Amino acid sequence: MHTKSLQESYSLVKYPLAGHGKRNVEVLKKAFEQISGSIESEMYGKGKVIEDFQDKMANLLGKEAAVFFPSGTMAQQIALRIWCDEKGVAKVAYHPLSHLEIHEEDGLKELHHIETVLLADQTRVIELDDVTGMEEDVACLLLELPQREIGGQLPDYGTLEKISAYCREKGIKLQLDGARLLEVLPYYKKTAAEVCALFDSVYVSLYKGIGGIAGAVLAGSKEFTEKSKVWKRRHGGDLISLYPYILSADYYYDQRSGKMDAYYEEAKELAQLYNSCEGVYTLPTIPVSNMFHVHFEHPKGETEPILIQIQEETGIGFTGNLREKDSHSSYYEVSIGDLYEGVPKDLLNQSFQLLNEKMAKAFE
Numbered sequence: 001m002h003t004k005s006l007q008e009s010y011s012l013v014k015y016p017l018a019g020h021g022k023r024n025v026e027v028l029k030k031a032f033e034q035i036s037g038s039i040e041s042e043m044y045g046k047g048k049v050i051e052d053f054q055d056k057m058a059n060l061l062g063k064e065a066a067v068f069f070p071s072g073t074m075a076q077q078i079a080l081r082i083w084c085d086e087k088g089v090a091k092v093a094y095h096p097l098s099h100l101e102i103h104e105e106d107g108l109k110e111l112h113h114i115e116t117v118l119l120a121d122q123t124r125v126i127e128l129d130d131v132t133g134m135e136e137d138v139a140c141l142l143l144e145l146p147q148r149e150i151g152g153q154l155p156d157y158g159t160l161e162k163i164s165a166y167c168r169e170k171g172i173k174l175q176l177d178g179a180r181l182l183e184v185l186p187y188y189k190k191t192a193a194e195v196c197a198l199f200d201s202v203y204v205s206l207y208k209g210i211g212g213i214a215g216a217v218l219a220g221s222k223e224f225t226e227k228s229k230v231w232k233r234r235h236g237g238d239l240i241s242l243y244p245y246i247l248s249a250d251y252y253y254d255q256r257s258g259k260m261d262a263y264y265e266e267a268k269e270l271a272q273l274y275n276s277c278e279g280v281y282t283l284p285t286i287p288v289s290n291m292f293h294v295h296f297e298h299p300k301g302e303t304e305p306i307l308i309q310i311q312e313e314t315g316i317g318f319t320g321n322l323r324e325k326d327s328h329s330s331y332y333e334v335s336i337g338d339l340y341e342g343v344p345k346d347l348l349n350q351s352f353q354l355l356n357e358k359m360a361k362a363f364e
């Protein structure tokens with residue numbers, strides 16, 4: 001008999017706990033439903049569609065100007081390149097698990113010949129001491145808020161303020177990897193502009209909590225963003241038409257930017273359910289955004305059948321992607337979106353009761 005993989009079982013559940021729903025064509029169709037067909041495309045980065053959205057994002061982030069990019073990967077490498085050129089120092093600092101270090105095939109090093117200094121370690125966020133103790137001269141420090149690969153952890157806001165003041169004093173530019181910036185505002189109880197005021201340049205993703213198709217915004221001073229446009233052209237990122245991404249990002253920004261508080265509260269509720277199960281814990285224990293990691297003190301190969309069984313029995317979707325941590329443990333990422341509020345509470349509780357029972361049994 002063919003047994004379903006975790007991925008297959010997840011694709012069939014009625015109630016996935018995380019996310020906004022399937023990434024299918026419907027996402028684009030929905031965004032365009034109400035949009036007039038006569039709106040004209042921007043051309044190579046110029047035109048009303050792109051400029052209006054950029055102004056709206058600059059306003060949100062409290063920066064002089066913002067630029068739409070096809071990807072955060074492109075935007076951030078460019079930001080760091082600009083700061084390195086300005087200082088004449090081809091060196092930057094960031095976390096060892098930052099997106100640039102582990103997911104970009106060394107773009108920063110290979111394309112821009114920029115060296116990196118890794119601050120903190122793989123278990124925690126960058127603290128003030130890591131920054132003040134840095135011996136190397138760097139042009140820029142990049143902080144990722146929240147630090148995704150450790151479950152979306154955050155430094156205290158006071159620490160951020162101190163790091164910012166220190167960097168200004170030492171002539172180190174501060175770049176915010178705010179892929180999930182809106183998602184951390186409820187925890188910090190700050191506006192986007194307040195957080196961004198601590199940074200010289202800022203990147204925000206348009207397809208994570210916001211749930212657009214793809215795309216990113218890079219914001220900063222006018223001088224900085226004008227330079228970033230030149231680099232965008234050099235990278236081939238100045239597509240003749242980016243409006244499908246821009247209009248859908250704008251649509252979903254309007255739909256979801258006001259929901260970040262709810263996602264955050266729901267993430268805390270869901271994390272508590274996981275933490276009530278034997279052999280299961282979340283990182284962070286109490287989430288500080290809409291995301292967290294779920295860890296099993298149990299190998300991937302033995303945890304998967306448990307998850308599949310409960311998903312099939314209850315229709316509640318935990319995950320389609322359990323990753324091996326080491327030979328004894330496994331984990332997955334959860335980001336709360338629109339779907340969670342529609343999950344029936346009785347089924348939710350039933351699925352966690354089952355998870356607790358099955359995990360407890362697995363330890364016998």
Ligand SMILES: Cc1ncc(COP(=O)(O)O)c(C=O)c1O
Pocket residue numbers: 070071072073074099144148177179180205215216
């Ligand atoms: C923290 C962080 N930074 C940067 C990126 C890059 O974004 P993009 O996929 O738009 O290149 C991601 C994407 O997952 C991310 O999670």
